[in-house]
Amino acid sequence: xxxxxxxxxxxxxxxxxxxxxxxxxxxxxxxxxxxxxxxxxxxxxxxxxxxxxxxxxxxxxxxxxxxxxxxxxxxxxxxxxxxxxxxxxxxxxxxxxxxxxxxxxxxxxxxxxxxxxxxxxxxxxxxxxxxxxxxxxxxxxxxxxxxxxxxxxxxxxxxxxxxxxxxxxxxxxxxxxxxxxxxxxxxxxxxxxxxxxxxxxxxxxxxxxxxxxxxxxxxxxxxxxxxxxxxxxxxxxxxxxxxxxxxxxxxxxxxxxxxxxxxxxxxxxxxxxxxxxxxxxxxxxxxxxxxxxxxxxxxx
Amino acid sequence: xxxxxxxxxxxxxxxxxxxxxxxxxxxxxxxxxxxxxxxxxxxxxxxxxxxxxxxxxxxxxxxxxxxxxxxxxxxxxxxxxxxxxxxxxxxxxxxxxxxxxxxxxxxxxxxxxxxxxxxxxxxxxxxxxxxxxxxxxxxxxxxxxxxxxxxxxxxxxxxxxxxxxxxxxxxxxxxxxxxxxxxxxxxxxxxxxxxxxxxxxxxxxxxxxxxxxxxxxxxxxxxxxxxxxxxxxxxxxxxxxxxxxxxxxxxxxxxxxxxxxxxxxxxxxxxxxxxxxxxxxxxxxxxxxxxxxxxxxxxx
Numbered sequence: 001x002x003x004x005x006x007x008x009x010x011x012x013x014x015x016x017x018x019x020x021x022x023x024x025x026x027x028x029x030x031x032x033x034x035x036x037x038x039x040x041x042x043x044x045x046x047x048x049x050x051x052x053x054x055x056x057x058x059x060x061x062x063x064x065x066x067x068x069x070x071x072x073x074x075x076x077x078x079x080x081x082x083x084x085x086x087x088x089x090x091x092x093x094x095x096x097x098x099x100x101x102x103x104x105x106x107x108x109x110x111x112x113x114x115x116x117x118x119x120x121x122x123x124x125x126x127x128x129x130x131x132x133x134x135x136x137x138x139x140x141x142x143x144x145x146x147x148x149x150x151x152x153x154x155x156x157x158x159x160x161x162x163x164x165x166x167x168x169x170x171x172x173x174x175x176x177x178x179x180x181x182x183x184x185x186x187x188x189x190x191x192x193x194x195x196x197x198x199x200x201x202x203x204x205x206x207x208x209x210x211x212x213x214x215x216x217x218x219x220x221x222x223x224x225x226x227x228x229x230x231x232x233x234x235x236x237x238x239x240x241x242x243x244x245x246x247x248x249x250x251x252x253x254x255x256x257x258x259x260x261x262x263x264x265x266x267x268x269x270x271x272x273x274x275x276x277x278x279x280x281x282x283x284x285x286x287x288x289x290x291x292x293x294x295x296x297x298x299x300x
Numbered sequence: 301x302x303x304x305x306x307x308x309x310x311x312x313x314x315x316x317x318x319x320x321x322x323x324x325x326x327x328x329x330x331x332x333x334x335x336x337x338x339x340x341x342x343x344x345x346x347x348x349x350x351x352x353x354x355x356x357x358x359x360x361x362x363x364x365x366x367x368x369x370x371x372x373x374x375x376x377x378x379x380x381x382x383x384x385x386x387x388x389x390x391x392x393x394x395x396x397x398x399x400x401x402x403x404x405x406x407x408x409x410x411x412x413x414x415x416x417x418x419x420x421x422x423x424x425x426x427x428x429x430x431x432x433x434x435x436x437x438x439x440x441x442x443x444x445x446x447x448x449x450x451x452x453x454x455x456x457x458x459x460x461x462x463x464x465x466x467x468x469x470x471x472x473x474x475x476x477x478x479x480x481x482x483x484x485x486x487x488x489x490x491x492x493x494x495x496x497x498x499x500x501x502x503x504x505x506x507x508x509x510x511x512x513x514x515x516x517x518x519x520x521x522x523x524x525x526x527x528x529x530x531x532x533x534x535x536x537x538x539x540x541x542x543x544x545x546x547x548x549x550x551x552x553x554x555x556x557x558x559x560x561x562x563x564x565x566x567x568x569x570x571x572x573x574x575x576x577x578x579x580x581x582x583x584x585x586x587x588x589x590x591x592x593x594x595x596x597x598x599x600x
Binding site: 012033038078087118121133136145150154165170 | 335338340341342343346389393396397400416417418419421422424425426428429432433435436441442443446449450453454456457458462463465466467468471482527530552
């Protein structure tokens with residue numbers, strides 16, 4: 001993320017993102033067990049991955065969506081942290097030797113390199129399980145909480161993120177084609193990002209029309225995010241944006257299929273669609289509008 | 301399980317268990333995607349493990365607990381199937397090369413032997429995720445559903461089953477001692493069995509005193525089940541009761557620490573405790589009473 005800079009602008013996105021990131025990390029610290037909790041090995045392993053950095057984009061979107069429909073970020077904080085735990089679990093399992101076999105993540109040894117394969121598998125399992133426990137803690141009417149749990153599970157499971165990862169692993173066999181690429185990106189990345197937005201909005205009591213517009217926003221931002229990631233990866237000589245140093249497996253990407261210029265145009269178009277979906281929203285949706293721009297303009 | 305036999309007894313447990321097992325398997329078939337759903341590879345992998353047989357003890361306990369407090373088994377069916385999915389996910393991940401490295405499960409190749417390691421990891425992840433989606437479908441007031449999700453997540457995550465597995469993996473280093481053995485058995489096995497009982501009771505609207513007695517029942521039955529499993533394993537020349545043909549790792553067991561006779565006495569004592577906890581319940585708790593006996597007397 002860019003450093004926080006003083007600005008005369010009425011709304012500084014970089015300062016906002018830095019503040020929110022800090023709030024999310026403080027909440028994660030509050031919700032997760034401390035280093036000394038038994039069994040220490042598993043607690044240390046999942047804390048290692050959760051506190052390895054990252055933009056905390058999913059929880060920030062969850063909070064911003066709640067606020068866009070008149071809710072508070074405090075009430076949705078457990079759900080916001082829950083989607084971050086889901087994201088972290090997926091990174092730990094994706095890095096495993098049987099999957100992407102990545103030795104590094106965000107510039108330091110990946111979870112299985114630091115704690116061994118068995119503990120890394122279990123650390124991912126623990127975070128996945130804990131994310132649903134946290135969702136069940138949201139300060140909202142129970143009916144909304146149950147709906148969010150169902151939706152987030154859809155987005156994370158075989159119909160969503162897990163399904164995307166399976167098809168991604170398989171794409172060496174099936175080869176690159178637009179349908180497969182679209183399936184992978186919408187399922188592996190966009191589904192959980194869109195669910196993060198919807199979760200915040202549902203918990204905050206969004207009306208049907210608001211939720212429907214925020215769904216358009218979430219899907220567009222989610223896909224734009226992954227295309228932007230592909231473009232950043234293509235520009236960093238096979239090093240991914242999160243600091244991985246090896247790629248043992250051919251990956252299907254937007255630039256690989258459409259070229260850089262066309263990929264950039266598609267990401268821009270999606271960012272425009274996302275902003276367009278928020279037209280009827282007032283200034284409370286300003287962070288969401290700026291995040292849509294940030295996602296395609298970011299440099300890491 | 302023993303074959304269903306005609307009997308003059310007013311309540312035939314073997315017939316009851318066979319009927320319930322069939323009902324659970326029909327419900328699982330209804331809730332899970334068919335073989336041809338995309339992405340087929342992951343769907344086939346998790347269906348392979350879910351429909352590999354098994355006693356369906358956890359869902360049967362969940363249904364029986366609901367009925368013991370005056371509820372119906374239909375209303376808790378999604379939660380009953382959810383705990384079975386959690387159990388299946390734990391078997392798939394426990395069998396992985398990095399964990400117990402078991403090539404066989406219930407007499408056929410384990411999930412990673414049949415589908416490869418990456419798909420097996422993801423099949424476990426998909427089932428774990430799907431179990432929370434199913435819990436969110438229970439036909440009960442939302443407040444109860446949220447409570448059940450929180451409790452089952454506790455029983456399955458780092459505070460429960462995952463924690464037990466981590467300590468179990470570690471016991472080669474720490475050696476056999478009564479505290480470690482008790483921790484592993486109560487966390488790895490008893491926690492989810494007790495949570496299955498509590499889930500059924502909570503969803504069916506159990507009163508505080510009923511729930512507290514059923515908790516004593518669930519914990520006792522859960523630990524008795526694992527001790528009985530250890531005893532069965534000890535009697536089958538290092539082949540586990542579920543048909544695994546290799547044990548690449550020294551396992552900490554009750555017979556290993558206390559001998560067979562003392563282990564049997566402990567299992568009997570727990571079965572008695574479980575039955576005792578149901579004293580104030582009427583005939584609707586009869587299946588739970590008989591299951592407590594069955595668990596220590598079963599032969600597979």
